[in-house]
Amino acid sequence: MTDEHKPHAPAPMVDEVSEFEVLEIAVRELAIEKGLFTAEDHQRWTEYMHTLGPLPAARLVAKAWLDPEYKKLAVTDGVKASLEVGIDWVNSMPTKFGTPSDYCNLRVLEDTPTLHHVVVCTLCSCYPRPILGQSPEWYRTPNYRRRLVRWPRQVLAEFGLQLPEEVEVRVEDSNQKSRFIVLPVRPEGTEGWTEDQLAEIVTRDCLIGVALPRPGKTANDPRPVRPALKPYHH
Amino acid sequence: MSKPHYDREHHAKKATGIGDPQCFKGEAPPPKFKVGDKVRVKDLPDIFYNRAQVYTRGAPAVVAELVYESPAAEDESWDNTENVTWFYSVIFKQKDLWPEYPDTFANDTVETELPERWLEPL
Amino acid sequence: MSSNIRQKVMRHLELCGQVQPALHEETHAPAPDQIDNAHFRAYTRMSHDVGGEPDVPIVWEEKEEEVWEHNTFVTCEVLAWRGVWNAEERRRRQNVDVGQTQYLGLPYYGRWLLTAARILVDKQYVTCSELSDKIDEVRKRYE
Numbered sequence: 203m204t205d206e207h208k209p210h211a212p213a214p215m216v217d218e219v220s221e222f223e224v225l226e227i228a229v230r231e232l233a234i235e236k237g238l239f240t241a242e243d244h245q246r247w248t249e250y251m252h253t254l255g256p257l258p259a260a261r262l263v264a265k266a267w268l269d270p271e272y273k274k275l276a277v278t279d280g281v282k283a284s285l286e287v288g289i290d291w292v293n294s295m296p297t298k299f300g301t302p303s304d305y306c307n308l309r310v311l312e313d314t315p316t317l318h319h320v321v322v323c324t325l326c327s328c329y330p331r332p333i334l335g336q337s338p339e340w341y342r343t344p345n346y347r348r349r350l351v352r353w354p355r356q357v358l359a360e361f362g363l364q365l366p367e368e369v370e371v372r373v374e375d376s377n378q379k380s381r382f383i384v385l386p387v388r389p390e391g392t393e394g395w396t397e398d399q400l401a402e403i404v405t406r407d408c409l410i411g412v413a414l415p416r417p418g419k420t421a422n423d424p425r426p427v428r429p430a431l432k433p434y435h436h
Numbered sequence: 437m438s439k440p441h442y443d444r445e446h447h448a449k450k451a452t453g454i455g456d457p458q459c460f461k462g463e464a465p466p467p468k469f470k471v472g473d474k475v476r477v478k479d480l481p482d483i484f485y486n487r488a489q490v491y492t493r494g495a496p497a498v499v500a501e502l503v504y505e506s507p508a509a510e511d512e513s514w515d516n517t518e519n520v521t522w523f524y525s526v527i528f529k530q531k532d533l534w535p536e537y538p539d540t541f542a543n544d545t546v547e548t549e550l551p552e553r554w555l556e557p558l
Numbered sequence: 559m560s561s562n563i564r565q566k567v568m569r570h571l572e573l574c575g576q577v578q579p580a581l582h583e584e585t586h587a588p589a590p591d592q593i594d595n596a597h598f599r600a601y602t603r604m605s606h607d608v609g610g611e612p613d614v615p616i617v618w619e620e621k622e623e624e625v626w627e628h629n630t631f632v633t634c635e636v637l638a639w640r641g642v643w644n645a646e647e648r649r650r651r652q653n654v655d656v657g658q659t660q661y662l663g664l665p666y667y668g669r670w671l672l673t674a675a676r677i678l679v680d681k682q683y684v685t686c687s688e689l690s691d692k693i694d695e696v697r698k699r700y701e
Contacts, residue, residue, distance in 0.1 A: 219700040222668060226626040228692040229675045230633050236683050239640045247632045247639070281455075292455040299451035299459075302638030302645040306455030307504055309525075324609030325487055326653050327666075339621035342666050346618075348611040351491065351546055352534050360615055367540050375548040375609065377487050378523060379457050380503055430622035444641030482604060485650045490603070491610040513650040534610070 220431075246296045252436055253294075255335040256406040258287040259383050262310070262333070263409070264400035267388040273312070276385065280308030289333045304331050305379040311372075311411075312385045318369050319384045320358065320411030322350040323376040330381035334409060339428065341410065351375055361412040362423055374411075384411040391417040447517075457504040463520035464505040467552070473499045474558040475526060477550065486510040488554045495533055496558050497526035500547060508551040521552045579658055605661035606653035627667040634670050643677050651676065 234241055262283060266273035276283035281291045291306040292299060300306040308330055311319035323329070324347045329337035340346055350357050354371050358364070365371060374382050386408050392400060407413035407422045443449075451459040469475060479493040480486070487509040503525050507517045530537040530544040537544070593601070638645055652673040653661065660669065678684040 219697070220626070222624070222665075222671060223626045224693055224696045224700075225671055225675060226629050226633070227696045228689065229671065229678065230629060231696075232678060232684050232689065232692055233633065233637065233642075233674075236678075238642055238678075238683060239636045243636045243639065244629075244632055247636050248628070251628070251632065292453065292458075297448070297639045298453055299448060300455045302635055303648070305457060305645070307457055309503075322609075324489055324491075325606045326649055336623070340618040343616070344608050344611075344662065345613050345616050348608045348613045351609045352530075352537075354530075354544065355541060356615075360618065370543040370545060371541070372527075372545045372547055375489065375546060377489060378509065378549040378551075379506055380525075380549055426617060426619045428619050428621040430624045430627075432625050433622045434625045434628040446641070447644060448639075448641060482599070482602065485604065485654055489609050490607050509646050509649075512644060512646040515644060515647065 223432075243296070250295050251336075254331060256409060257401070258284070258289045259330070259333045259409050260401040260404035261287045261397070262383070263385055263404045264397045266310075266385055267392075267400055268397055273385070276310045277312050280310040280383075281306055283310065284308055284333055287333075291332055294332060301332060304329075304381055307380045308333065309380045309382050310385050311374060311382055313387050315387060316369055317372060318365055318411065319372050319374055319382075320350065320354060321374045321376055321382045321384065322347055324348075324351055325377050328376045328381060330383055334383060334406065338406070340425070358412060361407070363413055383409045386411075386415050389414065389416050442515075457506040457523075460505045460507070460517075460520045462505070464522050464552075467502055467522040467524075469499050469502075469522075469524060469552070469555060469557070471499055471501060475499060475524075475555040476558045477526075478554050478556055480554065484510070485513050486554075488550055489548065491533060492528065492548065492550070495528055497528045497532075499524050500527045501525040503549055506551070508553060523549050523551050524555060525549050526555070577659065577663055579662070604654045605656070605658045606649075624667075626671070627665075630667045630671045630674065634674050637674060637677065642681065642683070647677075648673065 230244065233239055234244075262276060265286065266276045266283075272283065272286070284291055291304075291308060295301050311321075313319055322341075327337055327342040327347070329341065331337070346357065351373050354373050355365070358371070376382050386404070388400070389403070392403070402420045403415040403417060405413060405415070405420070405422050408415045413423065447456075474496060475498070476496050477488065477492040477494060480488070482490070501524070503523045505520050505522055506512070507520055511517070511519055525547060526549075528546045528548075529542070530546060531539075531542055533546060634648060637643055638648065643651075648670075652669040656664075656669055656672065660672070664672070675689060679686050679689060
């Protein structure tokens with residue numbers, strides 16, 4: 203590993219406000235003073251953000267595993283299928299026209315025993331926030347975005363996922379207005395499980411496609427967590 | 437710079453209760469391509485902005501789905517929303533994108549979405 | 559205090575030299591005959607278009623979110639909610655218009671933040687001096 207690719211050394215803990223913090227406050231206050239939005243608008247969006255996370259997407263997958271009709275709906279109309287797990291891509295958010303950045307066109311990518319999907323956005327880091335929450339840091343890195351479309355099996359192996367050659371790896375480059383989640387194959391050893399039990403093993407990483415669900419595994423693989431200087435608590 | 441009759445709420449008025457890209461439904465001319473068509477990505481000039489990845493240029497692909505109608509990103513980015521077009525989900529063979537991609541994994545693919553102006557029949 | 563400012567300026571100029579993208583050809587405002595069409599394309603490439611560029615494996619990390627990062631994301635979404643920009647304009651400004659050095663050099667939400675400031679000035683909601691005065695005022699609150 204070259205120095206360039208080591209995680210950055212932590213910024214020195216100085217008891218001073220950062221230029222990022224200053225500029226953030228300045229922009230927000232100016233926008234409010236000029237009447238572009240209100241403090242209440244900002245607060246309402248923050249409250250909306252607090253409602254987000256990967257659970258609705260996990261539940262969508264669990265339901266699709268249990269109900270073939272629902273699976274058909276999920277694969278053909280992800281936005282409609284989201285309603286049954288409590289996510290309205292148009293009206294759940296304060297705008298009532300979707301979130302600006304995520305649009306309203308969820309596509310659910312169905313894996314089979316011979317097809318595995320994995321999602322990237324090579325141009326930025328588009329991600330289905332309304333149903334999956336905020337994207338992980340690694341998903342936003344230029345490194346993941348550079349390499350996944352060209353060396354997907356190497357990158358997946360780094361995430362601990364090695365797939366046999368008879369499985370087609372399909373990289374979904376999420377570059378326009380659609381947003382994507384992966385619907386993995388239901389793993390063996392889950393016969394007779396309830397929707398709640400199934401949803402527990404559908405982790406965020408499974409929904410991006412860098413991991414496969416398996417009984418007993420209810421969390422993403424452990425990875426280093428880069429701490430914030432002044433962390434935001436959801 | 438703002439247009440003479442710019443209305444900040446014009447998108448909200450169009451999309452409220454409907455969503456985006458749903459709010460552009462029915463505005464595009466009839467699609468030129470259908471599912472299964474073989475296409476090639478054009479190498480149009482990269483002037484200022486677009487979302488047609490350079491790695492796809494000139495590569496053959498198959499249309500997998502007509503996904504929605506919307507202005508192309510290069511227009512909508514300046515809030516020009518008059519020219520609505522079909523967007524296609526297209527699938528490339530990895531072998532057609534990267535010369536060094538191993539033969540062992542010849543079935544591997546990449547899927548992405550492109551507006552009609554970036555595609556030509558093959 | 560002016561000598562302090564001068565020291566900062568000198569350190570800044572030195573650091574600017576060091577954070578330039580590594581170029582492997584002579585540059586610095588070449589004459590037109592030195593830029594063929596391939597070079598024109600390379601210099602005008604969109605900084606966001608990184609798919610397929612070679613890179614080496616890194617440690618995949620999760621990250622805690624800074625308060626300012628959260629607030630920046632919300633500000634950008636609310637600016638779009640209220641029609642100051644649409645998400646496509648935001649994506650262009652923060653992923654392409656910022657240029658290669660800022661694109662690769664700043665944190666993800668650092669680019670969002672600079673772009674949010676920029677849109678207020680570009681669309682004449684705020685003058686550049688108002689923005690400058692506001693930044694100065696906020697800084698002083700923390701001194």
